Amino acid sequence: MRQYHKLVRDRIPEIIEADGKSCICETLSDEDYISLLDRKLNEELAEYQESKSLEELADLLEVMQAVVKARGWTLEELEQVRADKAAKRGGGQF
Numbered sequence: 001m002r003q004y005h006k007l008v009r010d011r012i013p014e015i016i017e018a019d020g021k022s023c024i025c026e027t028l029s030d031e032d033y034i035s036l037l038d039r040k041l042n043e044e045l046a047e048y049q050e051s052k053s054l055e056e057l058a059d060l061l062e063v064m065q066a067v068v069k070a071r072g073w074t075l076e077e078l079e080q081v082r083a084d085k086a087a088k089r090g091g092g093q094f
Contacts, residue, residue, distance in 0.1 A: 007033075007040045030070070037067050 001022070016023045028036065041063050048056035068078050086092065 006043075007036045034067070034070050037063060037070055041067060 001024075013023050013025055041060070044056065044060040044063050048060050050056075065075065068075055
């Protein structure tokens, strides 16, 4: 059996098993989960940079949302930090 040691979407094990294959999933500690989320963030960014696709950008956003939640923040807090920074230094019209 191939080993990947990576985060996958929550329906991936179901899809693998529906295809007649098997997989082993592991529940991670908070520390390990955040570490793998950081790795996944880099992976998704690289995929977006390669493809420039809206789909990969959506994947990147989804991982960012998971990072926010895993670190105990809210999307509202993230937006407030972004808005405060924009008010002080200007918006993101890079």
